[in-house]
Amino acid sequence: MAVSEVAGRGRNAGAIKKTVAALTAAFGNRVVASQAVREQHGNTVTWIANQPPDVVVFPQSTEEVQQIVRICAENGVAIIPYGVGTSLEGHVNAPVGGVSIDFRDMNRVIAVHGEDLDCVIEPGITRKALNEQLRDSGLFFPIDPGADASLGGMAATRCSGTNAVRYGTMKDNVLALKVVLANGEVIDTARRAKKTAAGYDLTRLMVGSEGTLGVITQLTLKLSGIPEAISGGICPFPSVEACCNTAIHTIQSGIPVARIELLDALQVRAVNLHSKLGLAETPMLFLEFHGTEASVAEQSKRFGEIAGEFGGGPFTWTTRPEERTKLWEARHHAALSNFALRPGAAMVPTDVCVPISRLAECVxxxxxxxxxxxxxxxxxxxVGDGNFHLTLLVDMDDADEVRRAKALSERLVERALAMDGTCTGEHGVGQGKMKYLVAEHGAAALAVMASIKRALDPQNIMNPGKIVALS
Structure with missing residues (x-):
């Protein structure tokens, strides 16, 4: 995306210089403009070239974020929120330059309400760090995208992950947010009550807005109890189609699976190379069940029977934590393991989601x-909710290969949309998938999104060039 394509304007060097001076006066050495730090904050795994911000600021409170936003708004300078940079569709790029707000120092657990099964946190804390602090309470935050992402970033991209089939996605687990709007005002989107029918659902509006409507500075999250027993296992299959059909039948049978993950034969080979597991290089399902000792044993037994009906098996499972941890660490490292398949290649991930009844056909x-x-x-x-990913390994210096890879990625999205699916199940839109939103939502719905954006951000300074393009 060219700079000129964002809101019809380019980088305003004078306004940025004035903004940097004001920020430096207010925050001193927590304003960083070194090339290395700027490049880190504009680095993204996407077809789009990296577009670093002009400066990075490290706030320590909502009030400081409010001050940063007001300075930027006064000068019409772009604001790009930054968690830990694990997003995959160009979300942290700065196509017109601007200020990256890094939440590294806003990483506290403010409160844990054990009886209410919720907690209040700052956006910079990662899911692993939160769960480490929650461990002694017997509670955990279940959403697991694989990467150790920040919770603020997870909310902003409406992410999900390996156990969404059991616990839902971020939209199901965020109760309330504190948000700094483009004019510097601070709003609370909801109270801590588990449900409300009072007014528009501003929480759901902000979850998935990718920083384009406001900057999240506090989250109230729903928590779950740590299960009494967990079983995990793997099951080989003769084909990816058999894996998908087994997953569909398992879900439709009402078995409360916590995770059900598909790896094709090539992905299993990559995992073997990276994690030294020695798995048979055939399509596989990785599974996990949560419950009591008796229930996870019964669920595992029933799944093994279903897998056998589709030519799968044997299903080997365990409740030993160390064995389960090794298995799921290998699954979580699947994306990075792909570098072992083609050292030196660029890794370009993409994802789609379709109704589960169309999953086998789509894959x-x-x-x-x-x-x-x-x-x-x-x-x-x-595959428990119809979401799957491709990791394209591409020589970016080979123009023909890049062309073929782009065509493959576009065909994937077109097929998902034709099956009443979505162009992205969890990665988000960012810059990479903006062009598919008209096909997915229709021009009228996209116009409504643009109207919301204009109402909340009339200057188009909140992460411009993402989700909707304003002229």
Missing amino acids: TETQRDIAESRILAPIVGH
Whole structure:
């Protein structure tokens, strides 16, 4: 995306210089403009070139974020919120320059309300750090995207992950937010009550807004009890189609699976190379069940029977924490493990989600596209809810290969939309998938989104060039 394509304006060097001076006067050495730090905050795994901000600021409170936003608003300078930089569609790029707000220092657990099963946190804390602090309470925050993302970033991108089939996504687990709007005002989107029918759902509006409507400075999250027993296991299959059909039947049978993850044969090979597991290099499902000792044993037994009906098995499972941890660490490292398949290649991930009844068809047809494209592209999926990912391994210096990879990625989205699915199940829109929103939502719905953006951010300074393009 060219700079000129964002709101019809380019980088305003004079306004940025004035903004940096005001920020430096207010925050001193917590304003950083070194090239290395700027490059880090504009680094993204996407087709789009990295676009670093002009300066990075490290606030320590909502009041300081409010001050930063007001300075930027006064000068018409772009604001890009930054967690830990694990997003995958260009969310942290700064196409017109501007100020990156890094929440590294806003990482506290403000309160844990054990009886209410919720907690209040700052946006910079990561999911692993939160769960480490919650461990002694017998509670945990279940959403697990794989990467150790910040909770603020997870809310901003409406992410989900490996156990969404059991616990839902971020939109289901965020109760309330504190948000700094583009004019510097601070709003609370809701109270801590588990449900409300009072007014518009501003929490859901902000969850998934990718920093384009406001800056999240506090989150109230729903918590779950740590299960009494957890079983985890793996099951090989003769084909990806058999994996998908087993997953569909398992969900439709009402078995309360906590995780059900697909890895195709190529992805299993990558995991073997990276994690030294020695798995049979055939399509596999990785599973986990949560409950009592008796219930997880019964669920595991029933799943093994279903897998056998589709030619899968044997299903080997365990309740030993160390064995389960090794298994799921390998799954979480699946994306990074793909570098072992083609050292030196660029890794370009993408995801779609379809109704679960269309999952087997969508994945099977995508496999044919991969073969025809001659692109190395392992498949991994949270197949319990119809979401799967491709990781395209591409030589970015080979123009023909880049063309074929882009065509493969576009065909994947077109197929998902044709099946009444979505262009992204959890990665978000960012810059990378803006062009698909008209096809997915229709021009009228996209115009409503643009109207909301204009109402809350008339200057278009909040993470411009993401989700909707304003002129």
